[in-house]
Amino acid sequence: MRRFVIGQAKNLIDQTRRRQRHHKSLRLLSLLAASDSALVLSSPRLFSSSSDMSGSGSDSSSSSLPVTLDSLNPKVLKCEYAVRGEIVNIAQVKAINFVLSCVLLKYETVLLILLSSPTLQKLQEDLKINKDAYPFDEIIYCNIGNPQSLGQQPITFFREVLALCSHTALLDESATHGLFSSDSIDRAWKILDQIPGKATGAYSHSQGIKGLRDAIAAGIEARDGFPADPNDIFMTDGASPGVHMMMQLLISSEKDGILCPIPQYPLYSASIALHGGSLVPYYLDEASGWGLEISELKKQLEDARSKGITVRALAVINPGNPTGQVLAEENQREIVDFCKKEGLVLLADEVYQENVYVPDKKFHSFKKVARSMGYGENDVCLVSFQSISKGYYGECGKRGGYMEVTGFTSDVRAQIYKLASVNLCSNISGQILASLVMSPPKPGDDSYESYIAEKEGILSSLAKRAKTLEEALNKLEGVTCNRAEGAMYLFPCINLPQKAIAAAEAAKTAPDAFYCKRLLNATGIVVVPGSGFRQVPGTWHFRCTILPQEEKIPAIVNRLTEFHKNFMDEFRN
Amino acid sequence: MRRFVIGQAKNLIDQTRRRQRHHKSLRLLSLLAASDSALVLSSPRLFSSSSDMSGSGSDSSSSSLPVTLDSLNPKVLKCEYAVRGEIVNIAQVKAINFVLSCVLLKYETVLLILLSSPTLQKLQEDLKINKDAYPFDEIIYCNIGNPQSLGQQPITFFREVLALCSHTALLDESATHGLFSSDSIDRAWKILDQIPGKATGAYSHSQGIKGLRDAIAAGIEARDGFPADPNDIFMTDGASPGVHMMMQLLISSEKDGILCPIPQYPLYSASIALHGGSLVPYYLDEASGWGLEISELKKQLEDARSKGITVRALAVINPGNPTGQVLAEENQREIVDFCKKEGLVLLADEVYQENVYVPDKKFHSFKKVARSMGYGENDVCLVSFQSISKGYYGECGKRGGYMEVTGFTSDVRAQIYKLASVNLCSNISGQILASLVMSPPKPGDDSYESYIAEKEGILSSLAKRAKTLEEALNKLEGVTCNRAEGAMYLFPCINLPQKAIAAAEAAKTAPDAFYCKRLLNATGIVVVPGSGFRQVPGTWHFRCTILPQEEKIPAIVNRLTEFHKNFMDEFRN
Incomplete structure (x- = not known):
């Protein structure tokens, strides 16, 4: 089975080698295959984020250990394995789809695992060392609703109050009045x-x-x-x-x-x-x-x-x-x-x-x-x-x-x-x-104006980003995208050419996951395939957050547009 | 059934009225019975901490609502109801044992619920208003391992680092150096x-x-x-x-x-x-x-x-x-x-x-x-x-x-x-x-000496309190107490007289819960009956934390000693 899986991964790489326009993106697949071989040979910890993948991790063949997958709570297992009724072996998934492996694992946990995906972290680390090996300079995370990880600043008043409540001795120091807004001090006292x-x-x-x-x-x-x-x-x-x-x-x-x-x-x-x-x-x-x-x-x-x-x-x-x-x-x-x-x-x-x-x-x-x-x-x-x-x-x-x-x-x-x-x-x-x-500063409070400025700045910028991305997506061939009226996401529908669907099937991956993986390989943009959220059978989507900072949006639009054009050129029926 | 329960509660009050030396402690039981009548008549929210017990809480007889106890996950219910195979009706428990009702509810959740017991909160509030109605001035919480709630101060270095990480803008201010130890600033930078x-x-x-x-x-x-x-x-x-x-x-x-x-x-x-x-x-x-x-x-x-x-x-x-x-x-x-x-x-x-x-x-x-x-x-x-x-x-x-x-x-x-x-x-x-x-200040760090002083101060004081309480407990008639070698608790065994066991049985309560309730009524000291932790059948214990501040320990010892003597005098065979 493992040999079969490695074979499949190699085939995929070979096919991709023939097809890929940007040969640099081969780096990624090679990294995957190499890493996967290591997995198959030495059975490292699947989710270890250690850089030493051949380390001391225990082996699932260690018969002396009392806990095996078979003996675990089946509900825990089921939470991961019910992909359209198809059981997908984790090792197999890793072999074929390293970076977006989670996507294939299961609807249920795809987002949750992607959140701190060790594979993405590994890619991030490798990108630092092997800059020239990739067709992009940085990974752009459009996968998770995690705004502060992308540079959104916390609301000052909230953090002032939190700091004062964390170290209450500050409230007795006169110097504190020079460092904190007066209403944050009042609020901290009130909370205490x-x-x-x-x-x-x-x-x-x-x-x-x-x-x-x-x-x-x-x-x-x-x-x-x-x-x-x-x-x-x-x-x-x-x-x-x-x-x-x-x-x-x-x-x-x-x-x-x-x-x-x-x-x-x-x-x-x-x-x-x-x-x-x-x-x-x-x-x-x-x-x-x-x-x-x-x-x-x-x-x-x-x-x-x-x-x-x-x-x-x-x-x-x-x-x-x-x-x-x-x-x-x-x-x-x-x-x-x-x-x-x-x-x-x-x-x-x-x-x-x-x-x-x-x-x-x-x-x-x-x-x-x-x-x-x-x-x-x-x-x-x-x-x-x-x-x-x-x-x-x-x-x-x-x-x-x-x-x-x-x-x-x-x-x-x-x-x-x-x-x-x-x-x-x-x-x-x-x-x-x-x-x-639920009870932010009110008009007249010391922080009120700066609080409103911070809040409105964030929300109006999010609205702008949503609009720009929505318009860009709707310009793409075969893509339709509803408005992001709220929340932090766009969920465009991609009408994939039959040839792309066939290629995805050959690679034993969902067509939208295939598209998303190609997008990542070519641009460094991470989005989550619609299969992670379930969708009307036969339709394909991806979820893209509106959270990257505003100055990055034009580059995202350009990269996405170019990628999509190339993808369609490659697979157009 | 409810009428029966109220009757039982009244009997208990009458019995207690005859027996109690401190007539003031009747106040507590009256409070309970009154509150319980309100419960039976208006079905308030069982765990509401609102002072308005006749408020808008929904009634379990509201047939229009889709969720009933019968339709809940039985594992959730079981978590509460398996008291030695005996099913205890919550209302019944409340009628008979208001303050320590949780004790009777169930082994499993007794401690967890006692932690924020609304009944204790209600008692605390009533004590403020009706000071003279109780034979004690304050409730002394020896029930939960919650040191800072009893006045233990947090370690300064830990809180300094936490505050700096909460409001990172502080790290850019020169005034911060006057307010924080230098190693807390270094550590905050390192963490960030x-x-x-x-x-x-x-x-x-x-x-x-x-x-x-x-x-x-x-x-x-x-x-x-x-x-x-x-x-x-x-x-x-x-x-x-x-x-x-x-x-x-x-x-x-x-x-x-x-x-x-x-x-x-x-x-x-x-x-x-x-x-x-x-x-x-x-x-x-x-x-x-x-x-x-x-x-x-x-x-x-x-x-x-x-x-x-x-x-x-x-x-x-x-x-x-x-x-x-x-x-x-x-x-x-x-x-x-x-x-x-x-x-x-x-x-x-x-x-x-x-x-x-x-x-x-x-x-x-x-x-x-x-x-x-x-x-x-x-x-x-x-x-x-x-x-x-x-x-x-x-x-x-x-x-x-x-x-x-x-x-x-x-x-x-x-x-x-x-x-x-x-x-x-x-x-x-x-x-x-x-x-x-897991990585506190080290020798040479700015905070090291004060950190060690705070740590040693707390630990040596806990050791002293443990020793004092252990010795006091071992002096009580019929009580044996192992050393508190570690953790935060003593778990003395109380050899209760047959008459006390019979009285507890008549009150449909576990003998150790009966003892603990009487202790609370007479002294304001809250401990948790051994039944909450399970014990060898036929033995009776209670758990008492060593966490009240050192200056309170002598009063606790005195009150406990006096109560125990009176209890034994009342029930000695």
Whole structure:
């Protein structure tokens, strides 16, 4: 099998050698094949980022060790292996598709693994040493919604408060007043006063510090115009743990289904797989700007029920990831009514609530929509997820967020509380930041003007980048791209020539992954194939973030345009 | 049923009214009963910390809501309900045992829920308003290992570095040199240089920032005298997520067992229940200072196997929680050999590695012990958990930690990596602190002397408190208490009179919970009943932390001594 795999990799290289216009990009494939041979020969750790790939890593043939893949929790394995029913051997994947190997592994974890892909890191390192071996100078990461990694600066006020709360002795020093804005000092005091004993190093209430939840509830009220209860807030280390908690709560077996959009952010499919449930897909309508049709929801719900699946919840991502659409309020009302009528929990992923770029759309929280329809606490089960990782703040590494849980009975809430307690509490720095993003400086505050300038600067630049990239993509032969109304992504459809699809099939790779790999090889631009998010069968997409700094966008457009032209020239039917 | 429960509560109050010496403590029980009536009448949110208990909380009788207890994941429910096979209704528990209700709920979550127990918070609030109604002035929390909540100060150097990394603009200001130690500034620069783009707000590698893992690996090497590989380090938000990750990996069904010490920290039983596995208990030998006997491990392993359970791992907590013992190196060697021979993963909870208080004991990591026996990477599957929440640093709220994973095959490691990726990465502040605790200031550094003074001050004071409390406990009638050799706890055995056991039975509460509740009512001292950790059937214990500040210890000893005498006088056979 391994010999077969190496053979296939060599064939691929040979084919590519014949075809490639930029012979420099061979460097990449050679690197892969060499590295893969090392893998096959010495079985290094698959995900080791050590440069010593022939190191002391243990071998899967070590029969003396008690843990083997066969003995692991099959749900953990399944989270990775269910690519359209096809089992893909990891080694095989590595042999054929080194750089984007993750793409082939599985829908569910593709994004998550790409995030810190050791292969990309290896490429990055090799690029430093062997500059001349590549047809590009730098890797441009358009794969992950990780703004600060691409140079976006944190909001000064937020970081001032965080620093003061981290080292509270600063608050007693007069020199501090020369270094910090006066409202950051006031805010730090206020936050410390809300923490028992001012102890930012102590475990908090499992739902988060009460005073910080008060600030978040006040922020939700100001946003929605409807009351919010701090006791409904569960603070979390980013939005992901909240999603896992709800999946853990709702899923008992594969008979429990969760309606998820396709395309979708793979956190949902990964979490459903890990908890052993069934993902019930509903397709967003690309033709209507990734519209969410109630008729499609009904159809998929009935289909799932006919298979004996009890659908427990509907997940909606608004603004959309990877699709970037912003739902219209009227559409949201229909969705709320659908959940109410069908007895579904509405899981509202609202982490991009600050990221709306078009004047004709506005973010409305599902809670506001439900309340404005007259539905109260006892009418709709609604969980809204928010994160400090997105918005204009982009504090991904700080791992903060919350979920607002409404409409559950007291006994069910007690179970949610228990799950929150099992990991004691979310991190306090993240909790502080979550309270700050929901209660930023106000007019008259010392920081207000600079805060607004920073915020507007980031958001207006993101809007410009989205527009420029969208226009460029729509100029490409066979590519159509909906507007990025919100979030941080474009999700263009690529109408690939039959010859390209055949070449991808020959290389045992998905056609969009084939395209993305070629794009990377030729330009250094990293995007994620649509297969990572699922898509209507037979259509091909990729997700491209709008996050590279503005001055880099023209170069990205040029490189992408040139690559695409060459690709189409090579494969045009 | 509810009426029955209220009746029982009233009976309990009446009985207590007749018995109590301090009539003031009736206030507490009345508060409970009143609050419980409100519960039964208006079904408030069980775990709401709102002071308005008759508020807008949804009712479990709301038939229009789709989620009920019956439809939840039974593993989530089971995590709470398996009290010695007895199902305890939450409302019933609340009626009878308000303050320590959690104790009766379940072994698994007792500690976790007690951490932020709304009932204790309510008591705390009522104590402020109705000072004269209680026989004590303040609640003394001896229930949770949460040092900074009790006034322990964070290590200055750690917080300086954290503040500088939080607000990096400080590093460009000359005034900063007057406010921070020079080595904290150097260290902050060093850390920032290890983070791509110096972006502390970006997602990191899923295992944690490579440079920080290098520092941790170097710290492990310095500690053990054996090599450590940064690629073996998985940084986590505290130790708990690491434990969950390993349980998720190893447990497929109830046929998979994990050997756990009894008494044990309830994280283990909670995590095993959540993942649907079987806890295979092994009893620590109280008579030999909570010794870990290999014969007991063998016996329980064989017993589990005879029931068709595949035992996958052995969890060892060293230093022990709640028992405070430190394992002897020779004992650790036997444990390593046992795991090797029986094909078990060794899950080594080593979060108290800095907390050793007696000169005749020393902490040895299991990895050091295994390597010193000549076992290499391919011989033993070993996971060591470390946390920034314990030690002399006690940074619980910052949620940092790591696990060092050795001896797994590359394909299994890939699965661990995937699980780590699903939540993207642990929080960067926690990552920075984890690197600092494993690479603190060195001789010659600007902070070194003050750092050592702070560290030694905390550890020597903890040792003194442990000794004082241990001696006081051993002076009590019918109480025996092993040494707190390490960790943060004492776990005395209370030989309760038959009359007290009968009174507890009449009150439908565990005898040790009965004792602890009476202790709280009379003195304001909160400890956790042994039932929360499991214990040899028929024996009764409680866990008492050594964390209240030193000046409070004499008062605790006095109050405890007086209470115990009165209790024994009341119930002596």
